[in-house]
Amino acid sequence: MTTLSRVPINPQLRQGRRLLTNPQAMHAAVLSCFPQDTHTDTSRVLWRIDQVEKAFTLYIVGPEIPDLRVITEQAGWPSRPGQSTDYVPFLDRLMAGQEWRFRLSANPVKSIPSMDGSRGKVVPHVTREQQVNWLVTRAAVHGFELLGDTGDDAKHHVTVTRSEDLRFRRGESTRPVSLRRAQFDGALRVTDAEQLRASLQQGIGRARAYGCGLLTLAPLRS
Known part of the structure; x- marks a missing residue:
């Protein structure tokens, strides 16, 4: 359940x-x-x-x-x-081809490769354009495509309606945690219903314990 x-x-x-x-x-x-x-x-x-x-x-x-x-x-x-x-x-009612309005709070980041081959540094995307591109490149993996980015129904598009830097302490650690959280609003078309169901239940991206990753859908109205 x-x-x-x-x-x-x-x-x-x-x-x-x-x-x-x-x-x-x-x-x-x-x-x-x-x-x-x-x-x-x-x-x-x-x-x-x-x-x-x-x-x-x-x-x-x-x-x-x-x-x-x-x-x-x-x-x-x-x-x-x-x-x-x-x-x-x-x-269970989700099917390929359906179109929905959506909201997603996420932590858009990128990994900068290390010169010595060790684990790269993860840094946040700063501008709204970078944040939108982050979502565009990940949409297909999560079972949807963004309307407006494929030339269809251009009045529906994705926008970053809120972006904030969060800084807090985790547990008793003296080292603060810093992350950037962005809220995306727009319209999407379902391309893979099974994958989209998984994304709605498992979340998208990093920092899912801290208010990021939750995607919700609502009816798409003109």
């Missing part, structure tokens, strides 16, 4: 502000919604924060139904409890 959940986050609460500004804290809070023996073979635990003006919504994809009270009681509103739905019926 795979579930899709949503939880409104209250930025007026201290814990709400902490979760919104600290990916490590949010990661821990999201994991605490699932039993420790949760199996992630089919679907891993992914999360993303969407912001519309001053409203913040946490989206979670996971392998079973989470106990969202863990987050709602500390960082949300009791009058607006989180909601979870079975994701499988939607995933």
